Each structure stands twice: as structure tokens, then as C-alpha cells.
Amino acid sequence: MTTAAIIVAAGRGTRAGGEIPKQWQSLAGRPVLAHTLDAFAGLRRVLVIHPDDRARANALAPGVEIVTGGATRAQSVRNALESLAESGVDKVLIHDGARPLVSPAQIARIVDALETSPAAAPALAVTDALWKGAEGRVIGTQSREGLWRAQTPQGFRFTGILAAHRAFVGDAADDVEVAMAAGLPVAIVPGEETNLKLTFPGDFARAEAILKGARMDIRLGNGFDVHAFTEGDHVWLCGVKVPHGKALLGHSDADVGMHALTDAIYGALAMGDIGRHFPPSDPQWKGAASHIFLQHAIDMAREMGFALMNCDVTLICERPKIGPHAELMRQALATIMGVAVERVSVKATTSERLGFTGREEGIAALATATLVRP
Numbered sequence: 001m002t003t004a005a006i007i008v009a010a011g012r013g014t015r016a017g018g019e020i021p022k023q024w025q026s027l028a029g030r031p032v033l034a035h036t037l038d039a040f041a042g043l044r045r046v047l048v049i050h051p052d053d054r055a056r057a058n059a060l061a062p063g064v065e066i067v068t069g070g071a072t073r074a075q076s077v078r079n080a081l082e083s084l085a086e087s088g089v090d091k092v093l094i095h096d097g098a099r100p101l102v103s104p105a106q107i108a109r110i111v112d113a114l115e116t117s118p119a120a121a122p123a124l125a126v127t128d129a130l131w132k133g134a135e136g137r138v139i140g141t142q143s144r145e146g147l148w149r150a151q152t153p154q155g156f157r158f159t160g161i162l163a164a165h166r167a168f169v170g171d172a173a174d175d176v177e178v179a180m181a182a183g184l185p186v187a188i189v190p191g192e193e194t195n196l197k198l199t200f201p202g203d204f205a206r207a208e209a210i211l212k213g214a215r216m217d218i219r220l221g222n223g224f225d226v227h228a229f230t231e232g233d234h235v236w237l238c239g240v241k242v243p244h245g246k247a248l249l250g251h252s253d254a255d256v257g258m259h260a261l262t263d264a265i266y267g268a269l270a271m272g273d274i275g276r277h278f279p280p281s282d283p284q285w286k287g288a289a290s291h292i293f294l295q296h297a298i299d300m301a302r303e304m305g306f307a308l309m310n311c312d313v314t315l316i317c318e319r320p321k322i323g324p325h326a327e328l329m330r331q332a333l334a335t336i337m338g339v340a341v342e343r344v345s346v347k348a349t350t351s352e353r354l355g356f357t358g359r360e361e362g363i364a365a366l367a368t369a370t371l372v373r374p
Helices: 032-039 051-060 073-083 104-113 158-167 175-181 201-215 256-268 291-303 323-337
Strands: 003-009 044-049 065-068 091-096 119-125 130-134 137-142 148-150 154-157 187-190 217-231 234-237 240-243 246-248 307-316 344-349 362-373
Touching (some): 003 032, 065 073, 073 091, 073 175, 234 256, 256 291, 256 307
Parallel strands (some): 003 091, 307 344
Antiparallel strands (some): 119 154, 217 246
16 A cells, blocks of 8 residues: 655744744754654655745755645645545555654554554543633643543545545644544554654754654674683783783784673674774784774774763683682773773673683683764
8 A cells, every 4th residue: 555644834833933934943953844754754745835935845855745735724734635636645644744753663553553444643641630721720620531632643544534624614623633524433543752743942952852862873782702722821801911820822912801892892883893903914913902902992982973881791711710800800991991980891601611611721702882872
């Protein structure tokens, strides 16, 4: 089935303040309507505008069908529906242009509901006490039982809502009112608190905060490394020199824990691994201290705008015992990366005498790093 989205944006929105209608005002550096149109990317989109906004619409939305609205909201929607009458559209979503934060999940729920109902709309149950007021005073109360806060997009099977609008006289608060006047049953689909309608100046600040949270880029990376034992009297683990009857074999200082953590950070950035940035074929890295690698990885993360939220390193070995050195290791890693030690975890486990670590042939390390970019 073919689904189209009608974005209604022909109003003037004076309660929001500002020199231009609210749907054209800036939200997080872009017009409100830019966010709204993006939410329906992938669907056929029809943007309903005021005649005075034609130039803005042409500049903002090349490729989007543009329809001029009417004197009322109901007429504006009908104009858009009539433009689709011969298009073969089966389902239509009708959405307020001033609701720029509608989620893909919300849209999908509405479309899915139209498989079993001729109309479906999102709503939130009223949970606050309701009053009746006049002249700034409470004059009565109203039961909230069975009351819902309507949202959009409101979805319909196309032929049904087109016929309903053609038969409707006057204006309506939304398209559910038009559908009900025509006798169409409307299914209630759970709405979302973040799907707010920008109405007053303060709503823009709320929307900015929601967008900032939604845009947060959270990356998770994993790293794994193994080094075999060789002759020696100590091992480097997570930046700490640990006395031991053997050493770890490697091109650098073979700090298996720091290597795993470095790869975890590179992995979170989708920037390869240590070998990509410090090839073992390059003699300058022979015997190099592994903090060079870790410092490079964390510096790259910061250059890309990421901060390390936390990291966790697990060392897998029978010996040496890690517990007595774990706090020093946490502090060493935190110092190298320039983060609070509370964001760094180092722990150890054995393999119950199984495998190469159980036979004390080497040490393995597993690390996870979480990076966040606001």
C-alpha cells in the first residue's frame, strides 16, 4: 500500500511570538518545518502552506509537493487530499507542521494501526486534575476519566477521509473530528510526551532540549588482545609494571590491557585498530610504550567531539594476580586519558585452567569503551 504524509503548515501561529510564523522560526539552527519534513522522509510528502510562504517553501523543500491552504484548517487539509485524489495513495497521515519531534516509531504505529482500522490517531491519557475557570478563578472541576490529549500524525485510509472531508461543513480542531462526523471509527494509538506542538515561546526551549538529547551520539566499542609469555621478570599491564617470572612478547611493550582498551576506543570511532595507526612493520614502534597508542586514540576521540563516559578492562590470566594492582592500573589509565578514575574499571578473571591462559602461556584482555558526543 502507498502512504502519503500531509504536513499542515498554513497557519500564522501568533501565540508563539516572533516576527515570522512559528513553523518557519529556527529550531536547533533549522526551520521548524525542516525537522517535521525530515520525520516523514521516505514517504510521499505534501506540504500545505500559506500563500505568503511560497518562496520559503520552495527553498526549504525541493521535491516536496506544495499545496496552498484555505481559510480554515479543514479546507487546507481538503486541498491537500484533493491533490492526491488520483495518485493511487491508499493511506494518508495528516500532521501538524508545528510538531517537529514526532518519532519514526510513532509514525510506524499509526501506519500499522490502519491495517485493522479505517482511522487511527495518537493520544495521551489525561492524568492531571481538570478545572473549569473564569476571570482567573476556579469555578468548577471536570472529571478526567476517559479523556485524552490528541496528537498527530492522524492516519486514515485515503478514500474514507477524502469522502469525510468532502461532506464536512465548517472547520474542525483536527481530522479525527472530521472522520467521526462521517461515522469513521478511530483507533487510539499510544502517543509520546516528546511529540509536543510548538504553541508558545517556551515550547521552543523544550523542543531544543529534546532535540539535543535525541541527537546525542553514543558509541560503544570493544577491544580484544592476546600476548604470549616470553622470558623476563615483569609484565606491563594497563600502564603498571607488575613483577612476574615472565614477560609478554610483542612488538611494543605488549601491554595487553592497554592494547585492548585502545582498540575499543578506535572501534567506537569506527577508526580501525592499533595496527592501522601504528603498523608493526614500522620499526619506530619497536618496544614503544603503549600509552602512546592509548593517548592517540583518546585524542582522536576528542578531536571528533567525543568524551569517554566509561571504560572497562578485563584481564584474563592465572598469574600474575591482578587484584593487588587493579587500583594503580585504574589510576594509570585515567591519567593517560585525562578522565576521572571513576570512569575507569579494571578487573580480572581466570579461565579455570582451560586454554592457553589456563596453561599460563599468555594473557588475554577484553575491553569496552563508551563514547558520547553531545
